[in-house]
Amino acid sequence: MGVPITYNIRNLVQRKGTTLMTALGIGLTVAVLVTAMALTAGLKSVFAGSGDPRQMIVLRKGVEAELSSTVSNDAYQIIRRLPGIAMSPTGEPMVSPEGLTVVNLPSVDSPEGMNVCVRGLLPIGLSMRTVTIEQGKSLSPGLRQIIVGEAIARRYPDARLGKQVRFGRGLWEVVGVFRVGDSAANSEIWADLNQLRGDFEKQGGSSSLLIRADSEAAVAGLKQAVSDDPRLGSGVIGEKEYYAAMTRSGAPLQALGFSVAIIMAIGSAFAATNTMYAAVARRANEIGTLRALGFGRWAILRSFMLESICLALVGGILGVLIALPVHRLSTGVGNFSTFSEVAFKFKVGPDAILLGLVFAALIGAIGGFLPAWSASKKGIVAAMRDV
Secondary structure (H helix, E strand, O other), X not given: OOOOHHHHHHHHHHOHHHHHHHHHXXXXXXXHHHHHHHHHHHHHHHHHOOOOOOXXXXXXXXXXXXXXXXXXXXXXXXXXXXXXXXXXXXXXXXXXXXXXXXXXXXXXXXXXXXXXXXXXXXHHHHHOOOOEEEEEOOXXXXXXXXEEEHHHHHHOHHHOOOXXXXXXXXXXXXXXXXXXXXXXXHHEEEEEHHHHHHHHOOOOEEOEEEEEEOOHHHHHHHHHHHHHOOOOXXXXXXXXHHHHHHHHHHHHHHHHHHHHHHHHHHHHHHHHHHHHHHXXXXXXXXXXXXXXXXXXXXXHHXXXXXXXXXXXXXXXXXXXXXXXXXXXXXXXXXXXXXXXXXXXXXOXXXXXXXXXXXXXXXXXXXXXXXXXXXXXXXXXXXXXXXX
């Protein structure tokens, strides 16, 4: 026979002040954990949304990031003639030479400036991406024009439609704002590759090549062909794999969030323990009455454990509510591959909410075990005397 849960809920309601203070402490702990999970989910969403399974990025062999890579024009000419390369509707091989550089622009969060990626590409590179022009127009080849990702337009006031941005050898006119799904490309500035090469004196080569296979079945063969050709000196990685690896940008912030949550959880568990010990001391006569009514030691133990877990779950729900306002909140994090900022939005999803509630229940179980054990060990006569 078990003690009805209504008994535990009634006791929590009667101790409003103590219940609220303990629940708030647990809630703040859960809020930190859920926020850390939302950060990770937001970053994963941005990078997982980048890339096409048929596309690969060619880099200099031994290099893992576009910014530190160089691919020669000779390699470009060889790769664009490989069997298995997809063709555009006009019959052009879908191989996009791209140049990457970093410029510093003042942002809404950092007026002194943040690094931003500028990608130089040709019309074929634009056609290999699912680009939506949200404002203005697309690039015109051969002109000092740029189009900016929607995250750049939102976070960098000097890079909005109609303005001019200074980098390289002069001014570049912002003629459009684009969006590529929820991908990392929304945190880039795009310019004509040849104009960018001229400004940064990088003629005759590119940072990387974006190539598209004519089918997913041809991807493995193309990877092998590029990697095995000694003339190229190049390595190749799937576009989706390349961007997925960038989620490590948020690892330090995630680790910090988890560390703070664990430290706070220890304090919250102690708070729950103190609360439940006080409840046991105040309700000694009730425990004696329950025992006299035939409830065994295990029933008492389960009842007080359940009460502690219910208390913690109240805190868990409060913590989720505290964390919910960060959902869809936009911010940026440094990308270790490009040394520039990538914008993303926090995502408080079902997984983060469930983990937060499980974490709260665990705090309650740990914090409530010793007081529950103490309550279950009380004898009937001794408990009835502690009035």
